[in-house]
Amino acid sequence: MLTADPSAAADHRALRQAVRIAEPPEALRRLRAMSADVRLKVVDMIDRARMGHIGGDLSVTDILVTLFGAVLDVDPEHPDAPGRDRFILSKGHCAAALYATLARCGYFPEAALATFMAPHSPLNGHPNRRKVPGVETNTGPLGHGFPVAVGCALGARLRGDHARTVVVLGDGELQEGSNWEAAMTGGHQRLARLYAVVDRNRLQQGARTEDTVRLDPLAEKFAAFGWEVRETDGHDHAALLAAFAPSTTGQPVAVIADTVKGKGVSFIEDRVEWHHKVPDPAQVRAAIEELTR
Template sequence: MLTADPTAAAGYRELRRAIRTEEPEQVLQRLRTMSVEVRLSIVDMIDRARMGHIGGDLSVTDILVTLFGAVLDVDPEQPTAPDRDRFILSKGHCAAALYSTLAHCGYFPASELATFMAPQSALNGHPNRRKVPGVETNTGPLGHGFPVAVGCALGARLRGDDSLTVVVLGDGEIQEGSNWEAAMAAGHYRLDRLYAVVDRNRLQQGARTEETVELDPLAAKWAAFGWEVREADGHDHAALLAAFAPSTSGRPVAVVARTVKGKGVSFIEDRVEWHHRVPDKQQVQAAIEELTR
């Protein structure tokens, strides 16, 4: 199993201290900078591996950065601390975004990102909790991560601790029925320390979500299952921070995060063919130039 990078972990702790003491605009600038760094790592990882899910990775980046940068109470050097907050990436095919975020927070050396999807690498195409610190459960088969998150939130209640559980789902993923069974259970138990975030980029493998199985009115559906629903721009760190405020209703919180698949790279944005597609060398250079402007 990979182990923490002490230098990066110290930098992460400094970031968390700064977030508690700095002015809001300074905090937001730190998060924006981290998002650029994570996106650049994603492009490099997928270029090296010549495979991946770049569109979804780029759409979920700002959500992950906001969570790990400013919301979750976690320690990269103690990834299994009993009282830690739990994060589950149910849309596990977007592992590159998660690995990049974890590495930038110090869970393991950033140099390991170069091994993404290589033979015998710990950084598989889908997250593996036995190999990567910070991964709470193996995900990849869609519809599995959310039920596990409900179990984590119930477990926290039984333990009597105040930890958060946050799960991120793809919008195409929630066409799976297991997600709505999980949503119904969480609403029934009023798991107010559970957050479900929908990466609402409106694209899935092969088509738009509404052409495949219509999801709207999505917010109303979550509310009908007993959730407090918030909608936010999934690329606005300030809006995301507000969306992760404590529940005001004693119910679990659903965050419908409006995102753009491929965010940050114009020729990838909102294009269905970039679910699996890998950029060529010229496109990689163009992506880097756009991200670093």
């Protein structure tokens, strides 16, 4: 059973406090350092397991770090606290980045990351809410997380609390029709505390999104479903913080985060084969060298 790491949880609280009392230079420095650490851990985890989805893990890292490090109202020492914000990683195949972020924030000791995908490890290839604190719902089959997030947001409204619900989606995942049913419902219900974040790296398994089923104009599509749309740099922590500001229209917020698959490792960046390719030992060393410069 994974339990909280009090020291890391205290660091997490300090970072969130730095953001809230307007210390942007220090807060942004710490967020950047956290992202660098998470990327290194992702490379190590996938190297140990000899499996994973390194390209998507590296593209979504800055989004996850900004959310857990500075935005979400959550407590790693009390992951099931009533009234907490809810986070759902709909692109559940990028669990390594989520686990590394959760560990960095104190949900469980970082030593557990070494067991990623090992037999009997709670850190499965897809997140499991019964095994990992901080995971709100099991994900993996694409197109499931967004509808669950709409349900969470409706539940928060019924309870009368002020919890936010944030769901992170892969852009290739948006080819699943269930996402657009969820978008239609969220817009109709005016779920202003619901955020749908698209990790827009423009690659999916085997091809580019626009060569598979074209998504653009993506912003206009969300807007047509009644969403307040914000397009931003998905690797700029300051821009991401601004994108997670409260809704100004009373409608749910779609954050289209422009990212690079494999961000931070030059030979992985924007290369379709790295959706689930595993680096060999020489490539691992090269990746670590780039990430520690």
